Amino acid sequence: IKAKSVEELNKKAAVMIAGQMLEKPDSVLGFATGSSPLGTYAELIRLYQEGTIDFSQVTTFNLDEYVGLGKDHSQSYHYFMKENLFSKVNIKEENTHIPSGVAADATAECRRYEEAIGAAGGVDLQLLGLGRNGHIGFNEPDSIFGKETSVVKLTESTIEANTRFFDSSAEVPKEAISMGIGTIMKARKILLIAYGADKKEAIEKLLSGEVSPQMPASILQLHPQTTIIYAD
Numbered sequence: 001i002k003a004k005s006v007e008e009l010n011k012k013a014a015v016m017i018a019g020q021m022l023e024k025p026d027s028v029l030g031f032a033t034g035s036s037p038l039g040t041y042a043e044l045i046r047l048y049q050e051g052t053i054d055f056s057q058v059t060t061f062n063l064d065e066y067v068g069l070g071k072d073h074s075q076s077y078h079y080f081m082k083e084n085l086f087s088k089v090n091i092k093e094e095n096t097h098i099p100s101g102v103a104a105d106a107t108a109e110c111r112r113y114e115e116a117i118g119a120a121g122g123v124d125l126q127l128l129g130l131g132r133n134g135h136i137g138f139n140e141p142d143s144i145f146g147k148e149t150s151v152v153k154l155t156e157s158t159i160e161a162n163t164r165f166f167d168s169s170a171e172v173p174k175e176a177i178s179m180g181i182g183t184i185m186k187a188r189k190i191l192l193i194a195y196g197a198d199k200k201e202a203i204e205k206l207l208s209g210e211v212s213p214q215m216p217a218s219i220l221q222l223h224p225q226t227t228i229i230y231a232d
């Protein structure tokens with residue numbers, strides 16, 4: 001779906017998530033961070049405030065978290081979700097899941113996270129943003145598609161893109177825990193949103209390029225229930 005504006009994109013994305021929640025009040029939603037979903041979250045908050053949607057039975061799993069950043073770090077994805085959505089709707093904290101970036105054993109944390117998604121019955125609808133280099137979650141271009149939740153190294157391009165949120169590039173974590181491409185592809189439905197000049201090339205490759213782990217999002221072409229909403 002090509003939206004005419006970012007406002008229209010935000011509305012369409014929120015309507016799709018709200019539709020999922022109305023159809024199944026105890027939906028398992030996969031959420032994303034980054035600037036792209038901010039407007040969608042603002043729309044969801046508005047729909048909640050006007051009484052259209054209810055988060056009391058919803059369970060969420062976020063895509064990723066930076067290694068080394070605790071829940072209270074202002075750039076952690078835990079903090080982002082609390083600030084931009086969770087503290088503004090009636091979701092139960094115990095129903096929200098984000099990998100821990102400060103677990104003593106990161107590999108065990110990845111396994112635990114993957115199992116928790118399975119125990120919850122899998123993700124009904126996964127929201128995704130798109131990295132400039134085509135990454136989804138923090139699955140960077142690679143020679144293979146990473147299967148499960150794992151510790152991943154961030155590329156220079158991602159570190160550079162995310163430096164705007166930190167005082168300097170040196171402060172951007174170099175690793176993250178991310179759902180794998182396999183984890184993402186298991187979601188029953190996927191909704192990817194992307195817009196802006198710096199995403200144009202990645203959006204084009206996603207829509208009509210070849211499926212390749214060098215362009216991680218391209219695998220979505222093989223998912224039977226994927227919606228892509230984009231704008232200039």
Ligand code: GLP
Nearest residue numbers: 033034035036129130131137138
């Ligand atoms: C980060 C996140 C991704 C996100 C991407 C794009 O690296 N891990 O999940 O999609 O950035 O971010 P933005 O929406 O700010 O462009």
